[in-house]
Amino acid sequence: MKAISDKIKSIAAGLFDSGKIDVFIGWEGGPCDYAIRPYIARSKADLERMAFNEYAIHNSSNYLLKLRDGHEKIGIVVKGCDSRGVVRLLEDNQIKRERLYIIGVCCPGMKDPLLAIKAQSGLLPQRDCDNLADKCLNCLVPNPVIFDELIGEQQPPHMQGERFAKVAAIENMSVAERFQFFEKEFSKCIRCYACRQACIACDCRTCIYDEMRPQWVGRENSNSDNMMYHLVKALHMAGRCIECGECERVCPVGIPLMLINNKLAKDADRFFGPYEAGLSYVEGQKPALSVYRENDPDDFI
Amino acid sequence: MKILAKDKVAELLEKIAQQAEVYVPMAIEQGSGFYPWTEDNKNQPLLLDALNVYNSPKYILFPQTERMYDLKQQGQDLSIDQTHEDSSPRVIFGVRACDARALRSLDDVFLTRGFEDSFYKARRDNVTVIGNACYAPGANCFCEAMGVDLTEPEADVILRDAGNDGYIWESKTETGDKLTRAVAEFLNDKETKAPEAKSFQTQVDYDGVAEKLKGMFEHPLWEKMAEPCVNCGACTYICPSCHCFDIQVKMWGDSGYRFRCWDSCMYAEYSAEAGGGNPRPSGVERFRNRFLHKLEFFSERYGYSLCTGCGRCTIVCPAGVRITDIIKAIKEVDSSVGL
């Protein structure tokens, strides 16, 4: 990791020197390894603060949203999942490819800094934090799908076992059981919207949950409003979610949001595919459910 | 002194539960918080000896969603059918000093300065708080720096963990005396000593920060500090003292109800104006508001910081924002730069 970290810094320094970039998105080191966090360097001198280690799990592409209205040329470090986020932003016209210089890191899998800080906080309960993070244990695309320069050896997918096993278990429930399962999970939701904010596919400027006139989704912490929140988010994610797992990782109450996202990925592929969100960038390409066609095969409307 | 033996805790809770709803720190699945001691919950692990739980007792006095009143509309007229002030007796058991201080800040906000919030008051007047003194602060704790004495939670009764001897039971108020009499059968008389408090792993100096912040509204530091933040709001919902709310209505035809629900200054909607403007157009202004409220505004109004040093926001932040770093940065920076 130290080697990757040094490499990133030296490439970035070169990019600043040659004027190819004005800012650089990566990670800032902290008082300990897991305290690493996303960082935007604005000059070569800022690179001093940067680091990359086994806790650099955050989806770096999310930080492009902070710069989407500017004109700076941006250098960015991406892992596999982050690179798919970049593709999504390009597809949604949120940022122009010409503004980006992408350094891809073939990702050996990350640990979750949230589990690590909890483990030493003294707050209970805690979970084992030595393993790869859940999102990485489910990762099929650890190698960046879009880059200008690549660091590290190609990695095999980290996912073991059947891809949709957990989804199949839910599909096999009766409708009533399934409803009960999700009702129980969503009843825990505190509607903090961390899952929305951490999500790179949630790039709308005005989110439907923030609309007040009319208010589409109620703000009560009740089964019906919570359910509505999650249903709407799910439908908005279909064909857009790149399965980076950030939503589930940041949820402070541990709701298994990836079950829903995996199911959406499966169905988007089955009904509108073959399709997998954000796997490659072709100019003008749109996600599966973002195209309007008059001869749409759906006759249910 | 009065002692509550550790193996008597469950029986004592049982007894109190006959008269009041009792909330205790416990773990349920991956989460933890102050949950009611009910038949269903009794088998869950009790976390009295843990440093703290993720969800603070804030929601017991200030529920995340609270129905206020039912209403009917007839033509231009609205009539209020029923208000839902809730004055059932409640006991919150095992509150740490940081969280007890947070309850005091809620009291100041909802009950002082010329306005009493009747919904909060109905709950507050009927709550007994049993504190749980800390002697071994955790890695993210810094309550001492924020003016909180970890061994003296502001509560009606204080428990002090004296190891095998049990908990020292110290009543601090009349409400505490009343509860003490009601549970006398579970308390023994015995002399023992509370442990020495260990020193803090996280050191931070808040002295003078509130005053210094007065001139720093436009400081370039905010932009830098807000950079990792994704404005998710998790820190505000997990914070024991954040207390912003919105009042909204649900109507079906001509009847419905008003309720209030937690809100967060991290959201765009929070500061959206009816005319379409927003005085906090980007994440930086929202971020700045949160930390100015915690570290400056509240202290100007009430004389102490709204951050109690519990460390929770740092623990849940998906982007690694650390409030102690912010305090340090403010302390160190030249406040005149960029102005």
Ligand code: SF4
């Ligand atoms: S999800 Fe894949 S690419 Fe992303 S951090 Fe984990 S292993 Fe790396």
Ligand code: SF4
């Ligand atoms: S829904 Fe979750 S997994 Fe999908 S892109 Fe958003 S944060 Fe990533």
Ligand code: SF4
């Ligand atoms: S992060 Fe979790 S608790 Fe917060 S809104 Fe999303 S699902 Fe609900």
Ligand code: SF4
């Ligand atoms: S939890 Fe962290 S990222 Fe989320 S709003 Fe708070 S400071 Fe920002």
Ligand code: SF4
């Ligand atoms: S601001 Fe953070 S440390 Fe301070 S009281 Fe709130 S959650 Fe605790």
